[in-house]
Amino acid sequence: MLPYVTILGYSVPAYGLMAVLGFLAGLALVLLGSRRFGLSREDGVYLYVFSCLGGLLGAKLLYLLPELPQVAADLPMLWKGEGERFAQTYLTGGMVYYGGFAGAVAAACLTARGFALKLSDFFPVLIPAIPLLHAFGRVGCFCAGCCYGVEAPEPWGIAFTHAIAGPNGVPLLPVQLWECGAELVIFSFLLWYARRTTDHRLLLPAYLFTYAPVRFLLEFFRGDPVRGLYGPLSASQWFSLAALAAAGLWMFRRRNHEYA
Template identity: 35%
Template sequence: MAQLGELMIPYPDFNIFGIEVSAYSLCSVVGMLICVAVFYYMARRRNMLKGDLVYMSLAAIVGMIIGAHILFGITRLGNMIRQLQALSSNKTSSSFDTITDIIMENWNGMVFYGGLIGAMVAIIVYTRKTKLPVLEHMDLYVPIFPLFHTFGRIGCFLAGCCYGIESDFGYAHTHSNGVVVNRFPVQLLEAGLNFLLFLVIFICFIKGIRKGRLLQIYLLVYPVIRFCDEFLRGDAIRGKFLIFSTSQWISIILFIIAIIWLIRPQWLRPIFYPRRKRPKTDRE
């Protein structure tokens, strides 16, 4: 079987100044620092370096974390219910700590799509509340989505999660039960495609593409990448309904929304262009 060198996954933790740091955490930190630098450059280029961006970014981060956990919990809801039912049938082993452990186990993970939707909702809500132009500010965040996702997927590869299907070409993946399986590096494939998508969107940003188009490009392209990518995934934790995974269904929905936005932009106008209250006149 062809392998990517002698690489064994999960990759061991890094030792930095005597502190054990996981590969995923290291990739996330590096990705975040690079994203902050890119975001600063874009905001400066658009003359939008204002205090609102700090609070908006904090809102986006909070929305991302909450959304990522919520969607993960939804995909694990059936498993959690089964665990709680099994626990209730065995009253002797039931305890508050055990119930808490079950809940934490099924809500402690994160799903990218949940984080993406949570971040976008937070940005939209914040801009509407502060009466700032929604799409103009969203343009600053859209290139960050695929860029940070690139580092996240590299981290997934090194951590051994979100792994691919069994394949003659791939890497040696060691499962928790000690079984070693050769798997397709689907995480690296998605990381590469995300980085290409970032470059396309970033170039469009530099060229001054009309506001809102960047989000349209992202919602048209990434769902297609993710939908196809899911067929190469070998982990079942992400959930499945009928013939498609949870992420594939979300990809279909987001792609349809992007198409509707493209051909019937007025249907989504209330979201991005909220109506302003008309001032009362003496005649009224």
């Protein structure tokens, strides 16, 4: 596909470029939406930026979790002059979305506590930013050739020619673009729902109820081995079920509390 883009004479990874564009799109959403909901733009930006940083950390940590013994064994590389090789092996590429989601939520909670803010007040701008940013990321995956689908005959499959993280010359289902389309639909729904609901806390379970089933189904069409299989399901499918259970439990407890 298009793993690198030339900008001002420099070769830039398309995945990184799409990640930056997604971050800027989410930031624009926070800036433009904060005034509509009577929120502080400055506080919204703090929450968004720290959430993104937490998301990056969480996504990387969950990716490395199964490899922690090997990471620990390779730590001496850092003081033996092999720091660059260690970074190339463990710090470049490789992230797990649900780890990023958990990291972003944790960072948002800590930031809100640190700034004495009510986090759910900012959900109308923060929650829709999640699928928006994720949609850009999936386009980046398609450009790099990672997170690819199973083999499929043309015209259903697309054969990569310059993929750096997947097979070339084999027609594969473009599940990255399917997920991008689903993310944009979820983004549109959350924008609409944010303007309709008076309880902004509902936006978080609304996101989980819409994204988790999509991710669960799309995993059946994934062909990359790095996603990991645990029994009959992939790691992300188990995480999707856990996310649905958590959202359902929250809604159940909320309803019982209202009628108690």
